[in-house]
């Protein structure tokens with residue numbers, strides 16, 4: 001019998017974790033994700049594993065975890081969790097859709113404003129002692145078209161905020177119908193990807209990394225975009241072919257880009273890092289106190305529920321484990 005019920009393999013902390021620790025034996029190992037062998041050893045006897053986006057929860061790790069009932073993903077992206085394999089193994093995967101969507105939408109607006117008004121680059125330049133007013137004549141967002149690729153919760157909340165800036169919103173999402181009530185309320189038009197590419201002054205990606213989306217934003221798609229458009233990605237780095245983005249920026253096809261996520265994280269320093277019209281942040285779109293409190297609370301509540309023998313609220317597929325819940 002293990003002396004740990006719940007293993008936390010990344011930096012996930014707060015009141016909700018403390019509350020869970022009062023009822024279960026919790027092992028908090030924020031750096032464990034870096035050591036897959038140690039992780040596999042530790043997970044063997046646990047009943048629950050809580051991760052963020054860095055722990056590779058692979059099929060082989062799941063097979064090792066013979067006592068596992070629930071995997072809690074503190075976040076929305078599931079690309080690091082083989083949830084289909086977990087389901088086959090009878091394990092519940094719980095995640096936290098929507099909990100960080102406001103924070104992501106807010107950083108997208110920040111990036112949009114910074115690209116359009118040179119905020120980041122003018123700041124760095126001015127701090128060097130320069131006073132280059134004419135170099136930083138920007139553009140207004142008002143009256144421009146925002147193209148949302150992936151109109152889930154973060155895409156929708158971004159669209160709401162863009163509307164408040166007087167932007168027109170187009171959305172591409174193969175899973176939504178033209179009479180989607182939320183988009184209709186916003187007067188955001190659902191269009192095909194090619195139309196969105198051709199019309200967007202700012203394109204913002206809100207896509208999960210799936211076989212259908214990986215590499216979606218490539219040379220061909222950048223070529224179809226408006227001359228001088230801005231490109232923003234706060235979703236998953238793998239949906240963009242970075243070399244093609246670099247080329248689109250170098251040729252002037254795109255006027256600027258803001259990336260919170262990268263194909264490989266952390267990335268190697270390359271051409272993007274040297275471009276003044278590119279804003280780079282280290283996958284922090286969801287990192288606000290409010291969002292992290294909500295995310296941690298939601299994931300801890302669901303893990304506690306499953307270990308108590310109750311159904312998970314935010315299960316990716318099954319709500320209760322196929323395995324008998326042991327104590």
Ligand code: MLT
Pocket residue numbers: 052053074075076077078100235286
């Ligand atoms: C998410 O998927 O929720 C965000 O990208 C943040 C994260 O991965 O932890």
